Amino acid sequence: EPPPRTQESGGSLFAPKEYVQPTLPGCTSDLASYQLHNPTSSIPQCSAEDSAHSSQKPIEKPLEKRELRLMKNREAARECRRKKKEYIRCLEQRVVVLENQRKSLMEELRALKDIHKVE
DNA sequence: CAAACAAATCGTCACATTGG
DNA sequence: CCAATGTGACGATTTGTTTG
Numbered sequence: 001e002p003p004p005r006t007q008e009s010g011g012s013l014f015a016p017k018e019y020v021q022p023t024l025p026g027c028t029s030d031l032a033s034y035q036l037h038n039p040t041s042s043i044p045q046c047s048a049e050d051s052a053h054s055s056q057k058p059i060e061k062p063l064e065k066r067e068l069r070l071m072k073n074r075e076a077a078r079e080c081r082r083k084k085k086e087y088i089r090c091l092e093q094r095v096v097v098l099e100n101q102r103k104s105l106m107e108e109l110r111a112l113k114d115i116h117k118v119e
Numbered sequence: 120c121a122a123a124c125a126a127a128t129c130g131t132c133a134c135a136t137t138g139g
Numbered sequence: 140c141c142a143a144t145g146t147g148a149c150g151a152t153t154t155g156t157t158t159g
Binding site: 077079 | 143144145146147
C-alpha cells in the first residue's frame with residue numbers, strides 16, 4: 001500500500017495575487033479569463049444509454065455514479081492542464097514584453113545621460 | 120535501425136476550494 | 140454543512156530524441 005500523498009500546502013500554483021501589471025493582449029491576470037471561449041464545448045460523450053432507457057433512476061447508482069465522477073474528473077483534469085499551459089504561455093509572453101520594455105528604457109536612459117554630458 | 124533515455128501527456132486519487 | 144469542482148502528485152503510457 002502506497003504511503004498517503006500530501007497536497008502541497010501553499011496556494012494555487014497559478015494566479016498569484018501579487019503584482020500583475022502590464023496587460024498583454026489576449027492575456028489577463030485574471031485566471032477566469034483563461035476559460036475556454038465557447039462554454040458550449042462540453043462534449044456529450046458516450047450518452048448512448050441515457051437516451052436508450054432513461055426510465056430507470058435509482059438503479060443506476062453505485063457503478064454509474066463512480067463512472068460519471070471519473071469521466072467528469074478526467075475532463076476537469078484536461079481543462080485544468082489546458083488552463084495551466086495557457087497561463088504559462090502568457091507569463092512567457094509577459095517576459096518578452098517586459099524584457100523589451102527594459103531594453104528601450106535602458107536605451108532612453110543612456111540617451112538622456114548623453115545629453116547631460118554635453119551640457 | 121532498435122534500444123535506451125527523456126519529455127510530454129493522460130487518468131486517477133486525495134485533498135482543497137467553491138457555491139448552493 | 141456538503142456536493143460539485145479544481146488542482147497537485149503519482150504512476151502508466153505515449154511520443155520525441157539520442158546513441159551505439
